[in-house]
Amino acid sequence: MKANRGTNLWAASVLAGLCVLAVPGAARAADCVECHGEVASGAALKESPHAKLGEGKGSAVCVACHGDFEVAGDAHARPPKVNCAKCHQAVDAKMATSVHGPDNTDGPKCVDCHGTHDVLRKGANHGRNLRIASKCGACHEKEYEIYKTSWHGQAPNDKVATCTDCHGDHDVLRPGDPKSTVFRLNQAQTCAKCHMDEDRGFKPEAVAAVKDYFGSVHGLAVTKSGLMVSATCVDCHGSHDVMHGHDSDKNRISRAKIPGTCGKCHAGVVNLYLESVHGKPFLEGNLDVPVCTDCHRTHQIASHLTAGASTYATNVAQTCLKCHAQASVVNKYGIPEARVQTYQESFHGASSKLGDTRVANCASCHEAHDIRASSDPKSSTNPANMSKTCGKCHNVEDVTKPITTGKIHTALAENRHWLSALIEKLYIVLVSVTMSFFISYIIADIVRTSRRKKGGGGH
Amino acid sequence: MAHAALKLLVIDDEPIILESYLKVFEPLRAEFEVSTAPSGESGLAALRETAFDLVITDLKMPGLDGLGVLEQGRKIRPQADFAMMTGYASVDSAVGAMKFGATDFIEKPFTQEELLRFVRTLATSRITRLRKQEEEAGFLRFSRPMLVQHIVLIITFTLLTITGVPLFFPETFKGVFFLGDSSLIRGLTHRIAAVGLMGLSLYHMLYILWNEDGNRNLRAIIPSIPGDLKEAWGNILFTFGARPERPKAGKYTFFEKFEYFGVVWGTFIMVLTGLVMWFTDSILRILPLWVVDVAKVVHRYEAVLAILTIAIWHMYNVHLKAGVFPGSRVWLTGRISREDMLHEHALEFEALTGRSADAEHGGHGEGAA
Secondary structure, eight states, X not given: OHHHHHHHHHHHXXXXXXXXXXXXXXXXXXXXXXXXXXXXXXXXXXXXXXXXXXXXXXXXXHHHHHOOOOEETTEEOOOOOOOGGGTOHHHHHHHHHSTTOOTTXXXXXXXXXXXXXXOXXXXXXXXXXXXXXXXXXXXXXXXXXXXXXSHHHHOSSTXXXXXXXXXXXXXXXXXXXXXXXXXXXXXXXXXXXXXXXXXGTOOHHHHHHHHHHHHSHHHHHHXXXXXXXXXXXXXXXXXXXXXXXXXXXXXXXXXXXXXXXXXTTOHHHHHHHHHSTTHHHHHTTOOSSOOHHHHHXXXXXXXXXXXXXXXXXXXXXXXXXXXXXXXXXXXXXXXOTTHHHHHHHSHHHHHHHHTOSSSOOHHHHHOSSSOOOTTXXXXXXXXXXXXXXXXXXXXXXXXXXXXXXXXXXXXXGGGOOHHHHHHHHHHHHHHHHHHHHHHHHHHHHHHHHHHHHHHTOOO | OOOOOEEEEEEOSOHXXXXXXXXXXXXXXXXXXXXXXXXXXXXXXXXXXXXXXXXXXXXXXXXXXXXXXXXXXXXXXXXXXXXXXXXXXXXXXXXXHHHTXXXXXXXXXXXXXXXXXXXXXXXXXXXXXXXXXXXXXXXXXXXXXXXXXXXXXXXXXXXHHHHHGGGTSHHHHTTSHHHHSOHHHHHHHHHHHHHXXXXXXXXXXXXXXXXXXXXXXXXXXXXXTTHHHHHHHHHHHXXXXXXXXXXXXXSSOHHHXXXXXXXXXXXXXXXXXXXXXXXXXXXXXXXXXXXXXHHHHHHHHHXXXXXXXXXXXXHIIIIISTXXXXXXXXXXXXXXXXXXXXXXXXHHHHHHHSSOHHHHHHHHHHHHO
């Protein structure tokens, strides 16, 4: 339909041009066609939204852009430079604010992106993502090459983000400009523009993840505190090279890459982690071990001081439990069984479950990142270091023997002192016998009293 | 058990009267235990010495006369009954004496039959009066200091339970009032209540050792072997239908003694193990770590034992069982009704009144019918 109408308009304007041939001094399409036939009657111009420009003005469409000029015989002077701003004033004003500058400066010209005779309506063709990217890529070659390999560049549909969706179009600014859409403090909102829009076909959990980010310690640091160094989407997912899914080893959020990705900012703790009982096997290629996100989570990541965080004092046990109570993990690596359960049954565990943040949780004794086997002399749970470890909360730093020889996790039979086990058994017997006696005595008493009442005998 | 003999004091300056009393009541020694005093002054002295039930005094005596004996004697023994003996000429004075609290009077001279009838009537009306008084006011079971101690125990025990039990069921109590969110308050309340309980225990110890009332109760509650075991066994037999009547008990039944010493022992254990946990850091300087673990186990199970015993056994016996339901007020008033006294503490009743519980029981039954 549209194409048809375009053709009709084109025919009409050519006719109109022919009718005013007698008017001297005005350039006519027919004139142009004589020499520039290829361009003036070409398909590109026919498709162009500019095709109708000559309509009703008594002039050729060509002159709408190329201006009026004298034709002497077969030659004419070089026409003046095309000035798109003549019509597109608003766009030009926008350009003037951008890093590229207005059309008449050194930056890219309108035609660099939009083309000349083949200029098209916005969104008129398929493959917009790569088409736009290729225009920008004319100058930004490196970025374009990366973009082409990214999920956005290779997506099966062209609704995905392209250069202008993130950077803006005519008003594009330097990333370092606080007004830029990709300025560190604005960048998450820019991604969210699409990624929080469920109508675009994102899975609800994917949309929820973006929402979670804004409530996370990283998101709040950005949006509330304006902290430039806090992680935004691109720090973990990449920008031009953003990847889809976790499966690709190239993806910086794949399991194998996570410590490296987090370590870009959190170098200190990642180094501790890499020395730990979890980190060493990781370095050897074992991906069963927890990586940063297994304990801290991803988009929901919160400070360990925030109630609800997976690393909040009262949630730590639950977080460790994810692996340490899992038969497959426990069996595969010969981890002492039921360690976390024995903690939960202890005073520390019960109190922690109740909500006490001051009592010891797994990390209080085992450390968070620097977790080491207790046989490791550097381990916080090595007998030699136990006084210091317990001493963090208890006033026992100078106490040695009872602590170095004492057993923790005493709900485990092997750690149990025989007396404690014996006393527990005796108490169970005592309580059962006593309560059985009480209850049977009470039942008998009730029966006896009701019988006597029925019998009518005195008291 | 027969009635204990009625303790009778006769005061008269005429020896012949005193002799006649002794003569009349000699064959009735089982019923009446007669003492005599030849003057008002010596009568009062005897009254100070012995808790007489009945005082019969001549009205006109040299020195302290009958009215004086009445006035001062009632102060010495408020529970005693006073009666007058008088010659014809002073009947009016005897009637006047009744206004001051004398029960009755007998005119001299009297025959032996008249005297016997007079004294028997006095004895009967005394018992009637006492019974009425007992029915109205009951008996004092616990003194005020003991009630206060019990209430402090209820408060501390309840607080300790409320703030301790959540550790058994942390999932359930998570976020429940102050029990979940801030264990600082929970733990602090537990410790404050514990200090309260320790203070109470200390006070109680001093009370039972040095206070007259406390000491009396201590002596009453110390188990007697084999008497108490027999009583317990009798109770079990009765409850399970193998014996027609409940055995008689003193001020404290065997089960009450058992409970009391259960509380004493339990408190000792809980305080000891509680302190070990409270001061773990210091304990570890002298004792191995397993001691703390043992303390935790003991504290935990002793708590279970105590809480269940109170909730099941104590509550049933003091509030829920037939005859008491829906609740006893003894723990508030300190007084026990005559009926409950006869049922539960027959021996105590007999010891206090000198009357047979069985007889009173029967008599009461007829009276009520």
